[in-house]
Amino acid sequence: MKEKELRRSMAVFTIGTVMKLTNLTARQIRYYEEQQIVQPQRTETNRRMYSLSDVDRLLEIKDYLSEGLNIPAIRRIYDEEKQKTAKFPEEKEHHLTDEDVRRILYKEILDASGFNSLDKNTWKR
DNA sequence: ATTCTGACA
């Protein structure tokens, strides 16, 4: 299943088609890149090229944002995912268990909403 | 015609 990963990783979409696929504006797509949460490739002429994975990521970012997460929080999530990938190169699929994601998201949502007065042990687990 | 960067009435 390495062939599939390769295809999902190949940058074949222009920002124009990504806009249609994600319903995001070019401004937003470029901004997210600025914030380091998506890293499209560039052509020799400096045009951004996105892969299927990038599109999925953009769609995912849209969800996180609507769930109340801010850019820094989202960046941290992908950074942690990258750290685990580096730690377990073999396990290509489940880098983060559903529980890991829930725990992280719940914490981030509280951070983003400035509701940090609660005891961390209250929603631990 | 499309995309890029930088800037802000």
Add this chain to the structure above:
DNA sequence: TGTCAGAA
């Protein structure tokens, strides 16, 4: 985030 300018 929108939008406009000037360049590629």
